[in-house]
Amino acid sequence: SQQGEEDPQALSIQEGENATMNCSYKTSINNLQWYRQNSGRGLVHLILIRSNEREKHSGRLRVTLDTSKKSSSLLITASRAADTASYFCAPPWRTGGYNKLIFGAGTRLAVHP
């Protein structure tokens, strides 16, 4: 399937540090999304990067996309305890004429005060 695979599975850092999460996928895409999930809650869309973009910023988030390597990274700068969550990349999987989102196991980020 086309699910993204996040790496590392878990990441533990101190407040103020940067957190980098990576995503690999298998087939050609026209965009890739990142989502965040706080414990016991639904997923929240963070950012979408298109295949013709190499880098995109949103606040403290920086996403890169390397279509030649079929990989993406999410950087959270100056992390806060509130950033503690699971992060998922979601490359669209086109099937039956429509796109659906397939999620991997995610990266569990813990930011310690």
Added chain:
Amino acid sequence: DTGVSQNPRHKITKRGQNVTFRCDPISEHNRLYWYRQTLGQGPEFLTYFQNEAQLEKSRLLSDRFSAERPKGSFSTLEIQRTEQGDSAMYLCASSPGTGSTKAFFGQGTRLTVV
């Protein structure tokens, strides 16, 4: 826009009982998805609707699972003869039908089968 709403938020049921969950998507979103998520795992795709048509159902779903979306508005997910392995968080998401796959998720329904 009140977001995607799921009810109930929590459900505890005895093994063998039937349960039904409801999802109210964002109005005017014609795409609706159901996912299941167990602890430590990512959301697992269950089924997809475009308007009232169920376009795909995961092979992982047994015949005990059924979903509907009458009139292309709210959706229900029913699990018959629940088993302990059905215990999970059930997530609903919706997205607009304009080519964007950006999905808006509800808070989920946590099912515990005892």
